[in-house]
Amino acid sequence: MGYTIGEIAETTGLSIHTLRYYEKEGIMPSVKRNNSGIRIYEKTDLEVLQFIRCLKETGMPVIDIKKFVNLLVQGDHTIENRIDLLQKQKENVQSQVNQLMSYIQMLDGKVQLYKTILANKNE
Amino acid sequence: MGYTIGEIAETTGLSIHTLRYYEKEGIMPSVKRNNSGIRIYEKTDLEVLQFIRCLKETGMPVIDIKKFVNLLVQGDHTIENRIDLLQKQKENVQSQVNQLMSYIQMLDGKVQLYKTILANKNE
DNA sequence: GTAGTACCTTGAGTTAACTCTAGATCAAGC
DNA sequence: GCTTGATCTAGAGTTAACTCAAGGTACTAC
Numbered sequence: 001m002g003y004t005i006g007e008i009a010e011t012t013g014l015s016i017h018t019l020r021y022y023e024k025e026g027i028m029p030s031v032k033r034n035n036s037g038i039r040i041y042e043k044t045d046l047e048v049l050q051f052i053r054c055l056k057e058t059g060m061p062v063i064d065i066k067k068f069v070n071l072l073v074q075g076d077h078t079i080e081n082r083i084d085l086l087q088k089q090k091e092n093v094q095s096q097v098n099q100l101m102s103y104i105q106m107l108d109g110k111v112q113l114y115k116t117i118l119a120n121k122n123e
Numbered sequence: 124m125g126y127t128i129g130e131i132a133e134t135t136g137l138s139i140h141t142l143r144y145y146e147k148e149g150i151m152p153s154v155k156r157n158n159s160g161i162r163i164y165e166k167t168d169l170e171v172l173q174f175i176r177c178l179k180e181t182g183m184p185v186i187d188i189k190k191f192v193n194l195l196v197q198g199d200h201t202i203e204n205r206i207d208l209l210q211k212q213k214e215n216v217q218s219q220v221n222q223l224m225s226y227i228q229m230l231d232g233k234v235q236l237y238k239t240i241l242a243n244k245n246e
Numbered sequence: 247g248t249a250g251t252a253c254c255t256t257g258a259g260t261t262a263a264c265t266c267t268a269g270a271t272c273a274a275g276c
Numbered sequence: 277g278c279t280t281g282a283t284c285t286a287g288a289g290t291t292a293a294c295t296c297a298a299g300g301t302a303c304t305a306c
Contacts, residue, residue: 079237079241083238086230094227103216104213107210107213
């Protein structure tokens with residue numbers, strides 16, 4: 001069978017508006033419709049959506065996600081290209097992680113400093 | 124002495140526009156001026172800016188950074204409050220890191236899958 | 247003292263990514 | 277067959293965080 005847009009909104013946490021927007025903008029491949037034009041989402045659509053969320057949350061801009069989805073739609077001969085994109089994204093995320101870890105250090109340093117100030121005040 | 128807004132823009136990588144915007148919006152404490160109204164940044168302003176960048180890049184929204192800067196401006200009796208905020212932010216960042224690491228797994232899984240497909244094609 | 251560059255303010259414009267509105271069609275239960 | 281709630285499209289509106297423009301003042305070097 002398939003799912004309606006409302007069900008997909010429910011399970012992904014994306015709004016109905018956002019789902020239609022994603023499709024209109026080519027951020028996700030277009031979804032099958034029934035005879036009266038209502039979207040019927042398949043399991044594969046859900047999987048693609050989940051992967052798109054991964055790309056989004058790792059900071060890939062919508063315009064690049066579009067490029068990836070375009071490759072996806074074009075079929076198997078774009079796989080090497082897709083591997084390239086994903087590997088670059090992986091490196092991106094890795095350096096984000098490193099950056100964030102150094103910010104954790106920074107936050108921690110500040111907290112320690114503040115605690116020292118407090119300790120000296122209460123002497 | 125002190126630095127002009129242009130020099131600060133140069134060293135922080137923020138634009139002059141952004142620096143003035145940050146001050147207008149209370150995202151950073153207001154900077155001293157000379158007799159003709161020109162901003163003279165001190166070393167401490169630079170340090171605050173660098174810390175603000177840390178908060179921003181770890182995803183703290185401008186409105187919350189404002190709150191933190193407000194506490195900063197109010198002096199030492201807000202230190203406990205600041206510790207709270209920073210510790211919460213640290214936890215935030217830690218869960219961001221965890222999330223990102225799971226996304227790295229996901230990206231990697233996809234790459235592996237694609238590579239397998241390629242390998243099977245070339246058999 | 248003037249040319250050229252950096253700085254000032256106020257307020258409007260931009261960009262990305264949604265988010266909502268209006269007006270119409272569709273589907274399910276009574 | 278009628279009501280109620282979900283879905284449709286096209287296009288306008290929103291939000292956060294800048295970014296720029298216009299019109300004016302200040303500083304530096306000749």
